[in-house]
Amino acid sequence: MSNIGSYEERLQGFDWSIAERELDYTPGGFINIGWYCSDRICRLGKGGKLALLWEDAQGNEKQYTYDDLRRCSNTIATFLQGLGIQPGERVCLFMDRAPELYIGFVGILKMGAVAQPLFSAFGDESLWTRLDNAQTTAIVTQKKHVLKVRKIKDKLPHLKHVIVVDAPQSALKEGEISFNLDEAPKVDEFDVYPSTAETPSVLHYTSGTTGQPKGAQHVHYSLVSQYLTSKWVLDLQPDDIYWCNADPGWVTGTSYGIIGPWANGVTQAVLDSGFGTERWYAFIQKYRITVWYSAPTAIRLLMREGTEVAKRFDLSSLRHLASVGEPLNAEAVIWSKEAYGLQFHDTFWQTETGCMVITNYPGMPIKPGSMGKPFPGITATVLNPRTHEPVNQTGVVGLIALRPGWPSMIRGYWNNPTGYANKFRNGWYLCGDRASIDGDGYYWFVGRDDDVINTGGHLVGPFEIESALLEHPAVAESAAVAKPDPLNMEVVKAFITLKPGFEPGDDLELDIMNFIRKKLSPLAMPQEIEFTQGLPKTRSGKIMRRVLRAQEFGEPVGDISTLMDE
Amino acid sequence: MDELKKAVREYVVREYIEEGDDREVNDTTPLISGGIVDSFSMVSLKRFLERKYQIQIPDAQATPEAFDSVTKIAELVRRFKPDA
Numbered sequence: 001m002s003n004i005g006s007y008e009e010r011l012q013g014f015d016w017s018i019a020e021r022e023l024d025y026t027p028g029g030f031i032n033i034g035w036y037c038s039d040r041i042c043r044l045g046k047g048g049k050l051a052l053l054w055e056d057a058q059g060n061e062k063q064y065t066y067d068d069l070r071r072c073s074n075t076i077a078t079f080l081q082g083l084g085i086q087p088g089e090r091v092c093l094f095m096d097r098a099p100e101l102y103i104g105f106v107g108i109l110k111m112g113a114v115a116q117p118l119f120s121a122f123g124d125e126s127l128w129t130r131l132d133n134a135q136t137t138a139i140v141t142q143k144k145h146v147l148k149v150r151k152i153k154d155k156l157p158h159l160k161h162v163i164v165v166d167a168p169q170s171a172l173k174e175g176e177i178s179f180n181l182d183e184a185p186k187v188d189e190f191d192v193y194p195s196t197a198e199t200p201s202v203l204h205y206t207s208g209t210t211g212q213p214k215g216a217q218h219v220h221y222s223l224v225s226q227y228l229t230s231k232w233v234l235d236l237q238p239d240d241i242y243w244c245n246a247d248p249g250w251v252t253g254t255s256y257g258i259i260g261p262w263a264n265g266v267t268q269a270v271l272d273s274g275f276g277t278e279r280w281y282a283f284i285q286k287y288r289i290t291v292w293y294s295a296p297t298a299i300r301l302l303m304r305e306g307t308e309v310a311k312r313f314d315l316s317s318l319r320h321l322a323s324v325g326e327p328l329n330a331e332a333v334i335w336s337k338e339a340y341g342l343q344f345h346d347t348f349w350q351t352e353t354g355c356m357v358i359t360n361y362p363g364m365p366i367k368p369g370s371m372g373k374p375f376p377g378i379t380a381t382v383l384n385p386r387t388h389e390p391v392n393q394t395g396v397v398g399l400i401a402l403r404p405g406w407p408s409m410i411r412g413y414w415n416n417p418t419g420y421a422n423k424f425r426n427g428w429y430l431c432g433d434r435a436s437i438d439g440d441g442y443y444w445f446v447g448r449d450d451d452v453i454n455t456g457g458h459l460v461g462p463f464e465i466e467s468a469l470l471e472h473p474a475v476a477e478s479a480a481v482a483k484p485d486p487l488n489m490e491v492v493k494a495f496i497t498l499k500p501g502f503e504p505g506d507d508l509e510l511d512i513m514n515f516i517r518k519k520l521s522p523l524a525m526p527q528e529i530e531f532t533q534g535l536p537k538t539r540s541g542k543i544m545r546r547v548l549r550a551q552e553f554g555e556p557v558g559d560i561s562t563l564m565d566e
Numbered sequence: 567m568d569e570l571k572k573a574v575r576e577y578v579v580r581e582y583i584e585e586g587d588d589r590e591v592n593d594t595t596p597l598i599s600g601g602i603v604d605s606f607s608m609v610s611l612k613r614f615l616e617r618k619y620q621i622q623i624p625d626a627q628a629t630p631e632a633f634d635s636v637t638k639i640a641e642l643v644r645r646f647k648p649d650a
Contacts, residue, residue, distance in 0.1 A: 057600040096601065121604060144587045275630050276599030301605070304629055456606065487625075488606075506617045513610045514581055522606035 002362035004232040007373065014376035016407055019228040023263070031220045032195045034077075034109030036227075037262035038070040039192065050267045053241070053287055054099050057273035062099055066265070069103060072181060074190035076100075076107030079179055080138065083161050087112030087193050089137040090203055093248070094118050094127065094145055097272035100165040100181050101248055104140055105258050109201055109220075112193025113137075116203045116215075119249030120145055125468060125519045128152040129212050130205045131159060134414055143167040146176065197221035203414060204251045206351040207461030209451040215414030216351045222255075222408035223263060225355040229375060230260030233347060234291055235320050235362045242268045243284070244293040250458065251351040252324055255408070256293055277305040281313040288317040295325040297456040297488050299332045299344060307339040315340055320362060322347055325457020326489040327445040330368035346371055348445070350431060351459075352423070354408025358400075358443050371435065371443040379403035381428070382435055385449070388425035394439045397446050401428035451545045453482040455490050458523050462545060465492060465526070468519050472512055474502040479535050481549040483528060494526035495535055495548055504531035536560075570640045570650050577614055578636065582607065593637045598630040608633050615639070621646040 004010055023040075025031055041047070047067035054062045064072065085091060091113045095101050101117070108115040116134055118127060120142075127148055131139065138161035139149060146164050150173065153159060162176045169178040195201070201220045205213040230236050234256065242261050246252035261268040269287045273279060275298065284292065302310070321336060321344045328346040336344045345360035348371040358380055360372035374380040381390040382398030391398040402409075409429070413419045423430055434446040453460045465480035476499045483493035496512070498504065509529045517525035536547040550557045571593055579591050582603050589602070597603045603611060612628050615621070623646065632642045643650050 057596060144584060144589070147584045147586045272601075274596075274598045274601040274603075275605055276596070276634065277631060279599045297605075301630060304626070305631065506613075510610060510613050510617060513613065517607060517610060522604050525606060525610060527606075527609045 002235050003237065004235070004361050004363065007361045007364050007376075010232070010376045016224055016228070016377055019224045019407075023224065023227060025224070028196070030194055031197055031223060032109060032192050032199075033201055033220050033223050033259055033263070034073060034106040035192045036223055037106050037259060038066060038073050038110075041066045041262070041265045042070050044265065046265050049265065051262060052099060052102060053267065053269040054097075055269075055271055055273075055283065056098075064099065064103070069106065069262070071186040071188055072103045073107040073110055074187040075181065075184050076104050076179075077111035077190055077192075078187045079184065080108065080113065081111050083138065083177070085111070085113055085138055085161070088114060088200060090114045090116045090134045092116040092118055092131060092134075092136045092139040094120055094122075094139055094141040094149070095165065096120050096142065096145075097247060097270050098142065098165065099270075100140070102258055102270065103181065104165075105248065105254065106262075109195075110190060110192045112195060112199070114200045114203050115254075117248045117254060118205070119247055119521065121523075122148075122249075122521045123517070123519045124148040124151045126464070126521050126524070128155060129464070130215070131156055133205075133212065134203055134215055137161065138163060140165060140179075143171070146172075195220045198411070200411075202254060204254070204351050206251075207452055207459045207464065208419065209461065210463055211419070211461075212464060212467075213461060214416055214419050216251075216410045217412050217414055218354055218408065219411055222354045223259060224407040225377070226255045226259045226408055227263045229356045229359075230256060230264050233345070233356050233359050233361060233375070234260065234293060234322055236261060236264045236266045236291060238265065240266050240290045241288055241317070242266050242291045242293070243271070243287070243289045244268065245295060245298055246293070246324070251354070252293075255354060256324075275301060277302055277309055278313075281310060281315065284315050284318065285313045290317050291320045291322075292318060293322045293324065294344070295457045296323055296328045296332060297325065299323060299328070299336065300487050302339070303332060303335050307335075310339040318342060321345065322360075324349070324356075326454050327369070327371065333366060333368035343368075348372070348443070352410045352429075353402070353406075353431075354410065355406070357402060357406075367438075367440075367442050369444065370438075371445050373441050373443065378406055380443070382437060382443075383425070383428060383430070388428065391437075395436050397434050397436045399449055400431040400433045400435050400443070401425075402431065403427070404429050448482070451481065451549065453480070453490050453492055455482075455485075455492060455523055456488040460492060460524050464520060465494065465516060465524050468516055468524070469494060469496065469512070471519070472515050474498050474508060475512070477535055477543070479543045479545050479548055480526065481545050481552060483552045485527070491527040492524060493528045493530065493552060495530050495532050497532055497534060568640065570643060571636050573618065574615075574636050574639050574643075578603065578611070581610070581614075591636070594635050596634055597636070597639075598634045600634075603633065605630055611639075615643055619643055619647050619650050
């Protein structure tokens with residue numbers, strides 16, 4: 001029997017207080033995600049239960065019980081307090097999927113600071129943009145990533161502490177601090193910060209069409225919906241061994257890679273390693289993974305290797321599969337049934353929603369290719385793009401919109417009230433995606449409604465790429481747009497005009513690709529570059545990305561009456 | 567000395583290992599599953615191989631498994647250019 005039981009019955013009279021009661025939370029009272037993920041589970045008598053099974057690329061293993069998690073997070077919280085870090089200050093986690101990342105997240109929340117996880121593959125410029133914007137006080141990182149921090153530290157006046165978890169003090173430079181969790185004396189008692197519902201908790205950066213990435217500000221009350229969606233959608237049950245592929249540098253990796261499973265007292269496994277079909281299957285087999293939350297790009301990579309590889313491993317422990325990041329194509333749903341005997345359940349949500357909002361549920365029939373239905377407590381619709389009124393017709397494409405008010409919705413963008421206000425129309429929050437609804441109430445994803453590029457489930461903003469491209473000595477002007485891709489749904493394509501004296505060519509193309517990869521991230525690297533004599537612009541000189549994007553997608557270009565005559 | 571493997575190894579170290587990062591890359595070091603080259607960055611590595619050896623590697627053969635070590639990459643390149 002699944003946790004949710006009947007979706008239709010759950011819709012009747014749904015109230016988020018269901019989760020509040022299960023969490024013993026009293027409105028207006030104490031709520032601290034870090035405490036709920038560790039101390040509370042121990043108080044429920046599960047201190048000896050495994051919280052984290054961790055393995056890295058070299059096969060090194062570590063295990064932590066919930067009591068270990070409680071004491072280790074106390075230790076990190078105490079260490080950060082000792083540095084003088086105050087509640088509300090931003091502490092960045094910039095590392096691979098080491099145990100210190102997961103436990104550090106819990107520790108930061110327990111001492112009242114705001115956790116700011118960032119993807120460790122970010123280049124120094126992407127890192128600087130986000131640390132500068134957040135006025136981050138401290139960064140916790142690893143030896144191999146501290147080099148990027150060193151490059152930008154002088155340009156970050158608010159950054160007071162650089163903490164390295166895997167290097168002795170002797171290997172560090174002035175102003176850097178070594179912290180070894182394994183060797184640090186464990187702290188058994190810690191006064192957890194008395195946060196309440198609206199106390200800031202997590203700051204995740206997400207990309208938009210215009211400007212630099214925005215900091216999505218979450219609060220501790222988000223726990224309520226992250227807890228319940230983990231229980232009902234991922235169907236996490238006491239004996240499960242759960243594996244979430246997402247990196248905590250992105251919201252899936254915190255909402256469902258830390259908060260959801262641990263608030264539910266479930267054992268989770270983490271593989272700190274890159275992609276490898278056999279490596280992944282061996283991991284599932286070894287740890288007897290029961291619930292697997294993955295992503296379409298990964299699933300399509302596994303599909304390329306075929307079902308035969310899957311059959312060579314004992315994957316019989318798997319009982320529930322889910323996917324997030326981009327629409328899961330029907331072929332992948334059908335293939336997973338063939339390969340694993342189970343279908344992936346697609347889930348739709350985003351950084352700003354903090355939790356799954358439209359999704360497929362255990363026990364509910366899956367329509368392959370569909371996003372599923374709104375979670376109970378989420379009022380969703382599709383809006384007419386012009387009037388911003390609900391479409392109210394089946395099969396008609398509109399803008400996915402949500403009524404604000406669910407617990408984990410962001411409370412704003414960091415220092416950007418205008419950007420936040422622009423996300424609303426007629427009292428609806430706009431997700432920035434287009435979809436239609438069929439006669440059974442299932443949602444069907446169509447695409448983005450803006451210039452943001454969804455590559456491998458990650459949103460990349462064109463402005464950030466174009467700004468970085470201009471720093472390359474050969475680039476005069478550029479436009480970054482989405483290009484359809486069978487593996488990643490979309491990839492970045494850059495249209496570039498060159499400065500005098502530079503000639504298009506393979507060497508230059510590769511040089512520009514690597515330039516962006518190192519400066520921003522592998523996700524932002526254009527996978528194709530088209531050198532051109534000019535870019536389509538409005539008469540006011542603004543580059544019309546939508547014209548280029550439409551060309552790539554083979555779609556009508558639309559209104560080009562404002563196009564500048566060449 | 568296998569010049570192909572040497573060229574691939576040097577390119578990987580130069581482009582994918584940060585300056586000051588002391589990780590070593592030998593012919594069997596896991597590149598993709600080891601987290602040195604991610605699946606997105608594989609595209610620039612593929613482009614490098616195609617340009618340097620004047621070959622076209624079909625996307626279907628450019629899998630994470632085929633790019634997972636210097637030795638595997640050399641085998642892949644030699645499928646298209648045996649004398650490389």
